[in-house]
Amino acid sequence: MARQKITIDGNEAAAYVAFNVSEVIAIYPITPSSGMGELSDAWAAEGKTNIWGTIPNVAEMQSEGGAAGAVHGALQSGSLTTTFTASQGLLLMIPNMYKIAGELSPTVFHVSARSIAAQALSIFGDHSDVMATRQTGFGLLASGSIQEVMDMACIAHAATLESRIPFIHFFDGFRSSHEVNKIELLSKEDIKAMINDELVKLHRERALSPDRPVLRGTAQNPDVYFQGRETVNKYYDACPGIVQKTMNKFAELTGRKYQLFDYFGAPDAKRVIIMMGSGAETALETVKYLSERNEEKIGLIRVRLYRPFSNQDLLNAIPDTVEKVAVLDRTKEPGAGGEPLYLDVVNAIAEDMAADSPKFSKMPAIVGGRYGLSSKEFTPAMVKAVFDNLKQSKPKNHFTIGIKDDITNTSLEFDPGFITEGEDVVRAMFYGLGADGTVGANKNSIKIIGEETENYAQGYFVYDSKKSGSTTISHLRFGKNEIHSTYLIQSAKFIGCHQFNLLEKFDVLEKIGERGTFLLNTPYPIEETWDKLPQKVQEQIIEKKLDFYVIDAYSVAKNTGMGSRINTIMQTCFFAISGVLPKDEAIEQIKKAIKKTYGAKGEEIVKKNFEAVDHTLANLHKIEVPAEATSTIELPPIVSEKAPDYVKNVLGKMMSGKGDDVPVSDMPVDGTFPTATTMWEKRNIALEVPEWDTDVCIQCGKCAMVCPHATIRIKTYDKKYVEAIPETFKWTEARGKEYEGKAYTIQVAVEDCTGCGLCVEVCPAKNKKETRLKALNMVEQIPIREQEKVNWDYFLSIPEFDRKELNVGSIKGSQLLQPLFEFSGACAGCGETPYVKLVSQLFGDRALIANATGCSSIYGANLPTTPWAVDANGRGPAWSNSLFEDNAEFGFGMRLSVDKHMEYARELLAKLSDKLDKKLVESVLTAEQKSEADIYEQRERVEALKSQLQKLDDDAAKNLLPIADYLVKKSVWIIGGDGWAYDIGYGGLDHVIASGKNVNILVLDTEVYSNTGGQCSKATGLGAVAKFAAGGKPTPKKDLAMMAMTYGSVYVAQVAMGSNDLHTLKAFIEAEAYDGPSIIIAYSHCIAHGINMAKGMENQKLAVDSGYWPLFRYNPDSLKEGKNPLKLDSKAPKIKLEDYTYKETRYKMLTKFKPEAAKELLQLAQEEVLKKWKRYEQMAKFDFSSNEDDK
Amino acid sequence: MDLKTKYMGLELKNPIVPSASPLTWSLENVKAMEDAGAAAVVVHSLFEEQLTHESGELDHYLTYGTESYAEATSYFPQPDEFRLGPVEYLDLISDMKKKVDIPVIGSLNGVSTGGWVKYAKNIQDAGADALELNVYYVPTNPDLTGSEIENMYVDVLKAVKENVSIPVAMKLSPFFTSMANMAKKLDNAGADALVLFNRFYQPDFDLEKLEVVPNLVLSTNWEMRLPLRWIAILYSHVKASLALTSGVHNANDVIKVMMAGGDIAMMASELLMNGIGRIGEILEGVKVWMEENEYDSIEMMKGSMSQKSVGEPAAFERANYMKTLQSYKSLI
Structure with missing residues (x-):
């Protein structure tokens, strides 16, 4: 059968x-x-x-x-x-x-x-x-x-x-x-x-x-x-x-035959490659291709069983005629004599050569090479280059293939023009956004073709490194034969571009072959679309004689109730014009697939998609391509001319999708990169951005506080700066006594804004004449983009408010501090980054940050550009990521180091006091460094000290100079998510908070492993559905705060910015000020909660109002004053738990597929909330004053 | 003493029927209503719009942010099947039919003609004894004429009647220019009952936030006057059964409904405020009143104070208004 x-x-x-x-x-x-x-x-x-x-x-x-x-x-x-x-x-x-x-x-x-x-x-x-x-x-x-x-x-x-x-x-x-x-x-x-x-x-x-x-x-x-x-x-x-x-x-x-070492190629091959894994599929395809086209005697050995390594089976697999062998390893062992598979092969043959009756009359030449690290493309051209290397009388050994190593010259040259893809396979590429459903639609198309036709089908999807506004490129192959090409499409017959603006960012048509088909989703009227194309694109269409189709998919989506999901529409277009299936059959199959995909979510959604399919074809148009390109639209530069060279020449290449061309010499040797580079990557991903209404604004600062991407900024400044402002630059009189006589501006970086809308949602100021409007209102980005670019640049040129003068304990004051974490690739509306940004504002200019692997390490440091920034003095957070599991220890190590440096610096200073200005030394050693002003003064003193040290010819002075800056207080932050803090890193976290050392731990609690797609952690709430808890989590959330409080010596705060921003601010300041370990557990709404991210702060408030997430601060310093260290800062539950939880898909979805379990878990969860609240309430009431009777 | 009444062909043991409200969302409550003496129950409404929204919402949030980033191509497990709106609702009706002996009346608020018919059939198939069409519609479109709106009601009723065999009641708003004519039209279109009247939740303003906020205000028995008047007027003019909803809070209210010509008195606010147990107390009150006033049966009092039966039919018309004004003057 x-x-x-x-x-x-x-x-x-x-x-x-x-x-x-x-x-x-x-x-x-x-x-x-x-x-x-x-x-x-x-x-x-x-x-x-x-x-x-x-x-x-x-x-x-x-x-x-x-x-x-x-x-x-x-x-x-x-x-x-x-x-x-x-x-x-x-x-x-x-x-x-x-x-x-x-x-x-x-x-x-x-x-x-x-x-x-x-x-x-x-x-x-x-x-x-x-x-x-x-x-x-x-x-x-x-x-x-x-x-x-x-x-x-x-x-x-x-x-x-x-x-x-x-x-x-x-x-x-x-x-x-x-x-x-x-x-x-x-x-x-x-x-x-x-x-x-x-x-x-x-x-x-x-x-x-x-x-x-x-x-x-x-x-x-x-x-x-x-x-x-x-x-x-x-x-x-x-x-x-x-x-x-x-x-x-x-x-x-099954009929499928495998050998421990599978040989393919000429029985009398002279040159063979030995390798394993998916790259061997490409090598196989290339060997077939080369063998069919010339008389090269080549072969491939695919290693199946690598351990235990059977020398004999390997030898049996290699033809006796082989003279040269290339062993490819997809790994690197620095310092080894060669990579592992290479050494195993050398060993096997060498041992055999030493035996009584060796297989080979002469020891074959064996070379080893590295390929494909971190999914680096491995193409037929590279395979050919490896074979070509073996043709040399002295083939290069210990080579690399696929990169340009211009330092140690290990790399083999290869010809990217060598393409083996034939006519028997339909190859299609699709450029889209994550948000538009392109990948989902393509996965559906593959299922349709693979399962409903005789054809074989393959799909591979490339995502960019951002979590918001990310671009996706889908690579689809279909054909009558099995598809073994394990590399990206090199020559496409069909290219779909689902977002017009991607034409400006990528060379979308680079890979399309002659007489291919190009499908474009256009926001313009069909008749205007040709003229809106960049010149280069027009030229490519003409030169390659492409069939060019366009559709205004967003209009079709809007008219059929699909919102911004154009997946079904573009998929229908693809089937209609690619000819993979007869049109009617294709439509029928798409509808069948829609039913399968969406059926579980209700008839309505199926109906909408059907409608979208039915309306697509009438809106799909073939464009008559003119004989000559007429466009004068030039592709904009990827990076501003003002950017530093490294950004322009190296990071810019990565931004434009040409990172593969970066040579070894352009990469840092030890993984060290400059910070503050996101500012050069203008992504323009927001369709709408906030616009400030100066008359309505009450200058509360809440908008800047919640902005996840630091794209909405506030400055209060001297009025001399409004004397010559750009035409549309806005300002108003600053409110508040401390800012009297100054100008006030809220400026949006519209090119960096993700359009999440959090700022508009939290804005408390309503327009009294038209109550739908606030002091911030979302407006279309494109019409104001150019003017706001100018305004943003001008805004940046205005000096920041003097930190010494600010009351950072108020929201308004804190938001005048420059964010040193900006424009990250976090999700639009991210609930974590407002906290991270707050750390950067309050302490960033003296912070060392240890960041656990997870969302925050990805949006914090995924190339090409990184968001940690610097202030006008060049100071800013120094950031690093060690691992997932060891982050507390990693940060602890930083603290030990900082403490040691400081201690040693003080020792040296004491030693040198006779040779230095005594008063200066005295004041450096006794400085309190509690306030911003204190820190400023200490920095001034240390600068003075350094200039004195430079003049001394003394070993102690020489030793002190490199560590003198540690005399200024440093702030060590250990940041990570709940997966780290509650689960994998808990052992270390527990040890570190028990240590008594002055570290600040910020737990960005999204209650799931967000970065890997929402798996359950011990922070997940009872009854929530998560991956790995598909039936709803049956146990309550771990009370990490309570566990930390049991030490009695740890500052502990639980905060939720959306419920009480001032409380959050206070907790951060207190935690940092506490001379010991502190931990802040911050409710972070998340895309994995299945919520409207613009309302994330509202959900935080509901979590607090329901009693699920009580706000509190536990400050051991209060014990010294005989006070209860625990302050419960939120009120007793005032709404039912379900009024919070059922606002979120993660909880509500259980009621839709396991209603009985949902009911039961909700009841348990509600009981748990009340019990927990009582526990906290009682704890907060304990009397800690000294008992006279005890004396 | 005979408390029996007949409502759109259903033989009911007494005239008290809890109307559609959050209380009827749960099986336990419906069972308690039966135990307290309710003669039938109207299940909360199935809103077509809500189903559409629910399906769209679920799809949106389960796919939002997916396939955007290599490490997190999705954020939720994807169960094979969801029990969405109609399934949940229909299961509840089926369960009620198994758990209680009193008639269960489904309630439906549709948007599209297709939706009305489809869900009406679903509700019938789930075992409901009758169906109430809850045409909760606020005509905000200034281009829509009164007759278009009237026709919409009639069309919906006709479409549903053609497709189901269980009795169908029409829940009406009080905002028709000619209520009597409208009632007649629906009667002619085959309505098995008219339910007077739908209480539209009127939004309120939050002055602090400058927001329009939904505001549920429970009824007072003063609100019974309007439907009471119309039942008294319509009694004997329409073949359809008449139900009064809005403002029934005590035994006297029930008796008034019967005397006006109503077949049943529906209750929700009273039960929300004072518990399901009130049904029993009110029934007892009705009995006591009937005993004291020597009524043997509900049938005996039905319509006894209707426009047709009172000595002064004009009391329900303009004269009543004049009289009211005069009585007000006398207070000054």
């Missing part, structure tokens, strides 16, 4: 098998493997069963280390167990992996292989993580395509049971984990046929059981440990044979 063909991604392919053959699944989110855990959790919640008819027990852990521990425990007690991970996650599993392998416990870890954070973090794919586990004793089995992911997953699970060697089954992060491809689905019967129940029984019999007790995990001494370690040899010796046997059995079952 023919097996079902489905169109899925690699993560689903792996998870499908793993779920079917497991009883226990321990999960933890990490990109790009999270999808496997999410699917497993969702399937379990839906009641899906494994091949034995039981639902696997899926449990989220607090870290990958925890997951590995749970896997180990479950294995020891006899369950069939699996887990999924990548990158740092896999590294955290290593200690347990030694144990699991040492105890010969059969398991499979499915790994979507990803780069390891070194000079920088990268979420993308390579084998660095997997290679770091070679020593653990795990078997390593590689997949290169989506079909292989499913097949190898099955083979791995079967082979581990027989061999007792635990396996990592790995496939390339993103390229394989996220590529969608049509594959043959293994049925449950297939999987059953592969799994030997007798072996399962044996696994169970080895399990720990009090009914037949044994002991495992002894401590062994010098006398026997070594021997014990050698006992496993025979299992490793047998393993390759078992894997091959399993592959053979699989081939009998």
Whole structure:
């Protein structure tokens, strides 16, 4: 019977098998493997069963280390167990992996292989993580395509049971984990046929059981440990044979044959490449292409089983005729003699050469090279370059391919014009925005073509590094044959540009072939569209003889109730003009897909989409292309001419999508980048921006306070600056005694604004004549863009208010402080960044920031540009990210270092006091540094001190100079999300707050792992739906604040800016002032809550009003005065919990698919809120005054 | 003593029927209403507009921000199926039918003709004994004429009547130029009952925030006067049953409704304010009054004070206005 063909991604392919053959699944989110855990959790919640008819027990852990521990425990007690991970996650599993392998416990870890954070973090794919586990004793089995992911997953699970060697089954992060491809689905019967129940029984019999007790995990001494370690040899010796046997059995079952080392190419090949993973698919395609076109004797060995490494099987796979071998590694081991696979191959051949009857008469030349790090493209042109290198009499060894290494000259040249893509495959690229649904529509198209036609289909999606206004590029291939091209499209037959303005940012038509089809969504009337095209685009259309179609998709969307979602409309256009399917059939299939995709969300949404489909064709027009380009519209420069060279020449390349062209010499050697670069990336993503009404404004400062992107700024300044202002620059008389006689301006950076609307929502000032208007009102961005660019530049030229003079304890005062965190790539309306920005305003010019991996590290430091900024004196936050799990410790280390520097500086200063101005030394050493004025004065003193030191010829002075700045108080901030603080980093956080050291911890609590797509954390509220808690979280949120308070020595505050901004401000100031550890837990509304982000602050208020999120401050300093340290700053619950929670999709959705559970959880949650409130209320009432009777 | 009454063909044990209100959102409350003596219950309204909104809202928030960023291509698990609006509502009706013996009357507020018909059929299929069409419509369009609005009511009724076999009641607003004529038109179009009147929630202003705010004000029994008058006028002019809703708070109110010619008296505010148990107390009050005043049955008093039956029919017309004014003058 023919097996079902489905169109899925690699993560689903792996998870499908793993779920079917497991009883226990321990999960933890990490990109790009999270999808496997999410699917497993969702399937379990839906009641899906494994091949034995039981639902696997899926449990989220607090870290990958925890997951590995749970896997180990479950294995020891006899369950069939699996887990999924990548990158740092896999590294955290290593200690347990030694144990699991040492105890010969059969398991499979499915790994979507990803780069390891070194000079920088990268979420993308390579084998660095997997290679770091070679020593653990795990078997390593590689997949290169989506079909292989499913097949190898099955083979791995079967082979581990027989061999007792635990396996990592790995496939390339993103390229394989996220590529969608049509594959043959293994049925449950297939999987059953592969799994030997007798072996399962044996696994169970080895399990720990009090009914037949044994002991495992002894401590062994010098006398026997070594021997014990050698006992496993025979299992490793047998393993390759078992894997091959399993592959053979699989081939009998499915017809798909795999070898431990799969050779393809000429039987008498002279040159071969040896490699593994998805890159081997491209190499295979290239070898086929080259072999068909000339008589080159070349071949490819795809490594399937990398550990245990079978020398003999490798040698058997290499043709005897081979003279030169290139081994490609997708990893880097600095300082090693070569990369791991290369060394293994060298070793295998060298050992054989030394044997009695070697395979080769002459030792082949073997070279190694690195490729594809962090998903760097690996194309046929690069494969050809590797073969060409082997043609050289002395091929370059230890080369790199795919980059330009102009420092150590490792790189091979390659010809980007070498393209192997043939006519048999339809290749289509789509440029869109995340928000317009382009990727979703393309995923649907692939499903339609893959599952409803005979065609094969492949989709791969490239996202940019911003969370708001991000651009997506979809790469779709369709054809009659299986598609193995694991690289981005190089020559497209169809290009769809779903956003007109992308024509200005990218060379959209660069990859389109001659006589291709170009579809453009235009905001202009059809007849005007041609004239609105940039000159270069017109020229490309004419030169390449393109068929050019346009549609005003936004109008169609608006008229059919689709709002800004143009996905269905553009998808319909694609099918209508690409000819992939007959038009009517295509429409029918689109509608079928719509029903499938949206059916669960109600008929109305299906109806709307149907209407959009029906209205599309009438609005789709083919443009008669003129013979000559007439446009005078030039593409604007990516970066302003005023930008620093590095921004223009390097970061600018990345911004324009040409980052691949950046040579090694342009990259910093140690990952150090200048700050304040987002200011040069004018993204213009907002359709509407706020406009200030000077007459209505009450100058409260709330708008600037909540602005997530620091695009709305306030200045109070000397009136001399309004004497010659740009024509439309606005100002008014500053209000308030302290600002008397000054001018006041609120200015919006319209090119940086995301148009979230938070500022308008919080603006309390209504226009008395027309109450729909406020002091800030959203207006279209384009008509005011040019004038506001000028105004913004002028605004920046006005000096900032003198920090010494400000009352930073008021909202108004604090918002006159310059934000040193601006224009980040965070989501529009982000709930985290207003807090982060506040830190930068209050303490940024003397702050060191340790940032946990997560949203805040991504919007805080994802290239090309970064938002941490500097003030006019060049001071600003110094920022770094270590890992996810160690952030508290990382920041703690900074504190220790700062303290040591300060201590040493004071010691040196004391030593030098005789040689320096004594009064100066005295005042430096005794300065209080409590207020902004104090800090200013201390800086002045230190400057004076430094100039005196420079004149001294003294070792102590020389030692003091580089650390003298530490005599000015520094503020150490440890920032991260709830995934870090509540889960993976809690152990460290707990230790650090117990240390008594003066660190400030800011927990941006979104109650989920936001950055990886909303997985449940221990901060998630009871009853909320999240990934990994698909049935609603059954347990209450961990009370981190209460736990911190138990120390009695930690400043603890719980804040919600949307409920009480002044309270937030006070808490930040107090936390920083407290000479000890402080922790602020900040309610951060989030896109993962399923809310209207413009109303995020309102949701915060509801959370507080319901009692769910009480506001409080616990200040240990109060104890010294005999006062209760806990101040409850919000009132008793005044609304029902559901009046808050059911405003948010994360809670409400449960009522729509599990109403009974939702009801029950709501009741429990409400009870929990009241109980918690009572607890806090009682604590806040304790009498801490000294008891006279006790004396 | 016979408290029985007949309402659009349904034999009811007494004339007290809780009308559509938040109380009828829960099965427990409906059961309590039956236990307290309610003769039937009108379930809260199914709003077509809300369903459309709900479906759109769910889709929006489940897809918002997705496929924008490589690490977070989505933010929520995607269950295979959601139990949206009609399912939830229809399940509630089915459950009520299993849990209570009194008739369950569904209530529907549609937008499109297709919507009215589709959901009316759904409600019938779910087991409702009758259906009330809650045409909650505020005609804000200045180009819309009175007759267009009247026709809209009639068209909706006709469309629904053609597609369901259960009795259909029409809940009306009091803002028709010719109420009697409108009632007649609906009667002719096949309305099994007329429910007088819909109370439109009138918005209020928040002077602090300068915002228009929804403001639910519970009824007082003074508000009963308007429907009472119209029931008294319509009694005997229409074949349809008559129900009075708005302002029924005590036993005397129920008796007045019956005497005006109403078949049932609907209640919501009183139950919201003083609990479902009030049904029993009011029923008891009705009985006591009937005993004291020697009425054997509800039927005996039905329409006894209607325009047709009172000595002074003009009391319901302009003369009543004149009289009222004069009585006011006498107070000065």
